[in-house]
Amino acid sequence: MTMKVYLAGPEVFLSNAKEVLAHKSELARAAGFTPLAPGDLEIPRTDSKYERGIAISAIDEQLMLASDLIIANLTPFRGISADVGTSFELGFMCALGRQVYGYTNVAASYLERTSRDYYKGMINSDASGKLTGSDGLSIEDFDMADNLMLEGGIISRGGVFVRKAVPDGRVLTDLAGFKECLILAAEKYLR
CATH class of the missing domain: 3.40.50.450 (Rossmann fold)
Structure with a gap:
């Protein structure tokens, strides 16, 4: 079978x-x-x-x-x-x-597409490296697809x-x- x-x-x-x-x-x-x-x-x-x-x-x-x-x-x-x-x-x-x-x-990774295609490059990084979009929502950064x-x-x-x-x-x-x-x-x- x-x-x-x-x-x-x-x-x-x-x-x-x-x-x-x-x-x-x-x-x-x-x-x-x-x-x-x-x-x-x-x-x-x-x-x-x-x-x-x-x-x-x-x-x-x-x-x-x-x-x-x-x-x-x-x-x-x-x-x-x-x-x-x-x-x-x-x-x-x-x-x-x-x-x-x-x-x-x-x-392209999920982070790359989120940054480029959704936020049009408008992302921020705080002192700890946490990424957020222009709306303040955190962005996944795990090098995954x-x-x-x-x-x-x-x-x-x-x-x-x-x-x-x-x-x-x-x-x-x-x-x-x-x-x-x-x-x-x-x-x-x-x-």
Whole structure:
């Protein structure tokens, strides 16, 4: 029996989401895994958008419950951090005690992105080195790719967090980090 891997990430929002997820599924199968991805199950027709959203959430949870492993695309999406849905999925799998891997296609640290993209360089440092934004809120400075709970959750469970730098036009579509996660997970769990 092969391990089932849940493919999480903001690719579901791409105009060619089906093709991208199909390619990721092909790569997972080639590495020896059985891929499970959002969109694999039929979403029932509902009377409202709200009910449809609840149905999609339930289906994705079903897929995660059936999975042994998650590979999460934690590339910043619509802001300075990973997609919030993908972050939920990573936390869900961590809570289940499943194997967790993640990758990002943006090499800049969370601190760099917060300073540059959110505060536009307007950060302060006190005598102890604590960083704050122009609004007085403290800023995480742990040399991590995103919020410490994401990378910490992966590393503390024996997973790997891969950080890549890819051209802007390929940030949400480049699969080098995904492939590296597949290789590392296969070496650990399938050999």
